[in-house]
Amino acid sequence: MKEVQKGLKKKSGDCVCVFAADVSPVDVISHLPVYCEELGVPYCFVESGIILGEAASMRRPTSVILVQSHEGYREAFEEVHAEVKSIMPVY
Numbered sequence: 001m002k003e004v005q006k007g008l009k010k011k012s013g014d015c016v017c018v019f020a021a022d023v024s025p026v027d028v029i030s031h032l033p034v035y036c037e038e039l040g041v042p043y044c045f046v047e048s049g050i051i052l053g054e055a056a057s058m059r060r061p062t063s064v065i066l067v068q069s070h071e072g073y074r075e076a077f078e079e080v081h082a083e084v085k086s087i088m089p090v091y
Contacts, residue, residue, distance in 0.1 A: 007066040008035060014069040016042050016084050020049035023063045032064060042085040
């Protein structure tokens, strides 16, 4: 989580934040969606930290990841970025 906060502060390039919906206690990550909205970073939730950890090639459940754009997978990133942005509520 600390690395995600650092990444959001630097906000180098486009990024997408992905949260696990089963984080307990939720207070651990509750400030990050608001921070993402302030910075204009799209975010979404997946159902479990186990799924998120596996998707990020980690051995442990993960509460939040920050996906940043990279030249090697720019097209895939742009597709995900647009999809996540389209499901976000507008305030």
